Amino acid sequence: LGHTRVAAIGAQRGAASATAQQRVRGYQEALYRAGVPYDPALTCEVSAYRLADGVRAMRSLLDLPEPPEAVFCFNDLLAAGAVRAAADRGLGVPRDVAIAGFDDVELSQFSVPSLTTVAPDKAELARLAVTALLRRIAEDNAEEPPAVLYAGHRLVVRESSGAATS
Template identity: 45%
Template sequence: ELLVCQEFRSHVIDGLILSPIHLETADLVARQETSPLVLLGEREYEAPYDQIAIDNVAAAREAVRHLVGLGRRRIAFLGSRTGRERQPAHLRLRGWREELVASGLDPAETLVVATDGYGRSDGATAMAELLDRGERPDAVFAYNDLIALGALRTLTERGLRVPEDIAVVGFDDIEEARFGAISLTTVAPDKHAIARLAVDRLVERLGGGPMSEPRRISPGYELVVRESTGGAPVPADPGSGGRDRPTPTG
């Protein structure tokens, strides 16, 4: 990432759409270059560049609201991380808390499980830890689909039924979310809109017109309801990108 930014500074690249993984705000702020840069990704940067990212707090609230609407009252969150308040994990945890409070429910810290990573094994371990605490939830909202899929594995191994005993919601709408033994309800970012908005913004910046202030643009998302929260399995429309029963929001 730093190498790409170096080439950018040396005028090898006229404009850049970048989805940083390791770069910090300080790295971006220190960049003394006027060539257009558009940031992707859901981490919030306090840097003077356009950014395209869904509203993680609102999307998380939508997921939790769905579970509350199903009558679930002990809703756990898997995948929290300490520090870095502008990271997606923190923002989704914030949405979980806000929606529970708005629904008159207790966002108990005993229902929050941190993970070292964001893979299936992390989700399986987190779900086992929660159950071993004696803090059995009636629903789980996972930071992402991989954590949710790992949680589903643990629930199956423990003899718990999904969604009858515990409903599960993920985030990202990866392909496996649709094809698992229990298809996964998930938040699906509008990836086409993200790409279109990023390119449009970069082209506008490259056009040489009057420079406007940097903008943070939030594309839409869908809550895709599947079997893990009681939705019937429905064959996906070939043109839908694998989405079943979408609930448009955002």
């Protein structure tokens, strides 16, 4: 939508942060493809993917001398928290800041504004997980490092991004 200051909420460190690291890479790649420079100050770390963490991270972004025009949150709870923080500051979503999440949980459809989100193919995720588990059991190879599996996804455009059509 032409935004040039796009933030991300959800970065994490540590061994359990593989999903967060993939989403950071995806965020950086999307910026690159859009010709928007990556600004590390616009990537917010969180301790967990909860509403309160989204509120805290969004507040820190809004306190920047030049706040973001759009925010990509690594799950929909973080995005709902970000929407709340924007509203607490008197900002309209998407009028003043566009917000998108990830996961397409039920809350996304019914929040106000409804959340634009990335919907993973949950059936494919389940199939991949069960297939990998059965293979691991059949091969009795518990020492093998975990595999990285990728499932499809789709963008569900709703009100919070400002791109929803009436």
